[in-house]
Amino acid sequence: MEGRRQHWPSVGRVDEAQDVRTFIDSNADQWLAGLQEWLRIPSQSGDPALAGEVRRSAEWLATALREAGFPTVEVWETPGLPAVYAEWPADDAGAPVALVYGHHDVQPVEPLEQWTAPPYDPVVVDGRLLGRGAADDKGQVAMHLLGLRAHLAATGRSAPAATVKVLVEGEEESGSPHFVDLLRAQRERLRCDVVVVSDTGLWRADVPSTVIGLRGLVSCQLDLVARDVDLHSGSFGGAVLNPATALARMLATLHDESGHVAVPGFYDSVLEPGEEERAMTAALPYDEAQWLADAHSTVPAGEAGWSTLERVWVRPTAEVNGYWAGHTGAGTKTIIPREAHAKLSFRLVAAQEPDQVRAAVEAWAHAAAPAGATVTLTWEGDGVRPCATPLGTPALQALHRAMARAWGTDVLVTREGGSGPEADLQDVLEAPLVYLGVSLPDSREHAPNENVPVEMLLKGAESAAYFWSELAAQA
């Protein structure tokens, strides 16, 4: 293994005029060999039998960070699987502080027979690195090592222009069950001016973009109980409340005819996208037919006045995730069900607060409940706050400049419809989030044949290299 390790050129020996891209191109093969070594470790956090592999993955990354020059590298234990933390202070104590976030655990690989190459024996085919974790997320973590070395090489620095902290967790694919506790416990050491999330994607290989918003989430079970027994629909049907019908009528009032969520107060805190963002969204090359095909749908649907992308990115939603009542088996059972139940979830956008939306939904449900039945809502967890990075955020502008230099074209913005640990980073660290992610729409994360073009990883590294300078220059 050691033979495949990256041997980074020492900063002192490179020509300070050497530019970032030249450094990257000349070190890409060795860097890629190291990444492939990492990808051979089956660090599936969802399989208890592979917990040792996740730990081995953490140790591999810790070693690689040390070899890249990070003076502080630590494996952070959790009640589950370990995270890796590293820190490289800028020489200038007043330099901005950035925290790079990623994860080193991966998804399962089944069904194995659908892979064209073994998932844990990564190969490059037609310029794409193919293997579990190539895109999600080891490749995107590794690109920061190459980028940081390129930054040092190109600028002749012995330490980065900004203080770089790195936090790479080991349970993201299992829902990050211990991540928020880790953030809270290490909050002081993780203190930063910006979080650079590298676990997302580009709009297209030739359309660089960053994410500027993620939707939040609250979810609940709604129980509507009319009585303690099912009734015979012959004897009682027509003269008693049917809670199945009543719940359907309630759910029918979740939206109005135009697809607006009709829960009073639901939109009170929603920040609508500005003209600039709407224009950038409209500028994205977009194929509605392809989007619908990806959605296994034949027609668009949703809130009037918004495009499909806006509906999933900048608009909050109320969705029925499931329901059940009465007879659900074969044939007929002529009953009036005693009760009916639904699973509801609400996607939130800035600046909706989970508490506020829960209160609005509670009020709606109790007002909508029929006489003769009791309604109860049971909320799941704390909910997830939405994330949004205003376009004017300086760190975002720095990232856009860095990426524009790497791609040679303007950078657009996207959002994502859901969110993961990013909301925890935002809430605990109270820093803006920017997203330097380079997977592509066909990167097949979580699926067989996960892949990413090597060139995207290199452009990501190049962007990272420029970013430390841009961030410092702006400060």
Place this chain on the structure above:
Amino acid sequence: MEGRRQHWPSVGRVDEAQDVRTFIDSNADQWLAGLQEWLRIPSQSGDPALAGEVRRSAEWLATALREAGFPTVEVWETPGLPAVYAEWPADDAGAPVALVYGHHDVQPVEPLEQWTAPPYDPVVVDGRLLGRGAADDKGQVAMHLLGLRAHLAATGRSAPAATVKVLVEGEEESGSPHFVDLLRAQRERLRCDVVVVSDTGLWRADVPSTVIGLRGLVSCQLDLVARDVDLHSGSFGGAVLNPATALARMLATLHDESGHVAVPGFYDSVLEPGEEERAMTAALPYDEAQWLADAHSTVPAGEAGWSTLERVWVRPTAEVNGYWAGHTGAGTKTIIPREAHAKLSFRLVAAQEPDQVRAAVEAWAHAAAPAGATVTLTWEGDGVRPCATPLGTPALQALHRAMARAWGTDVLVTREGGSGPEADLQDVLEAPLVYLGVSLPDSREHAPNENVPVEMLLKGAESAAYFWSELAAQA
């Protein structure tokens, strides 16, 4: 067993002036002993292990019918459990022909510990005959034997004034799976001018009543399918059709705000009750609070403009018997379900035809289905036509006169919200149905401590005795 058999006084030996009630009173003890013997046979049609007992019950009844004087008595085999048929022609070939319907099978007896006496060791407690089948339906079949003998004794006839046919099935408590085929096969022999159903109840012991209508039934499963996979509600929520929400919206349109079924054409053939029936219904002593308690409900509900009894008796309904979609387990699963399903049933009243209602519901569902989803309705069986006996039906008037003589008071009318084999009798035999039934609201059919006052059985026998004369006099 033979020792407990009824030894009917021969007609020739009785005083022709002896009235019906005197005959009944003087023969009641022996008749009751015979009935108790029959009740000791555990003829549960739902338990395959007791099939031999159902057969023994049929043989017991056949013997009793022969001993009562029926010249023709046959056990009719079915692919399941046997029915018993008997026939006693009137001397007058032009006399009306009546078919008495009942059943000799019974419900299970669990939970046994809730019986105050063994279910198959019938006893009389406080004037009530207690035991499985006492009310439903052996007691009500047996009362016809006593009634017919009383009719003969009181009138001095050697044959009844009307031709009396008797058909007592053995699978009613199992849904009469072979009954309609038996009716069709024996249609010619069963030909009659009126069917006397003895398997229902009185409004109250001191408020004699007959049933004049039963609701029919059609039922289906409605499937609304939007796509072949569940979608992630973060990635797609807000921009695709949610079939769970869409089905809820469809179900919400089954009724309008006043509780009317909003399926176009649904009410087209409904015969509304006349003033006379509405007045008779209103005259029934009725306790809404008690009705609601029996319905485990706190408030009445249903179609505006109709009373609770009318809602379950004379109005058709649309009920959601169950539904399911997406996630129905613990916790949250943030999906847009691929499809949603509901079980629907519609109670029908005269003169709604199952085919017509099915067509109306199909048209409603296809019109209500959203773009981007397919709706499919799968109907269960042939459906059940509603039954209704107009108040002016001569046989009904004859029955009311007979019962009024037995009770010494006017007879009112009721309906029932559901129906069983009665619709088959109506449809195959094409004869009006009248209902001479004497169970009481607290007879606990199908439950522990099934019972019926002996006096109700004797008044039923008395009514039957008068009925043959009334029917013949009217012809």
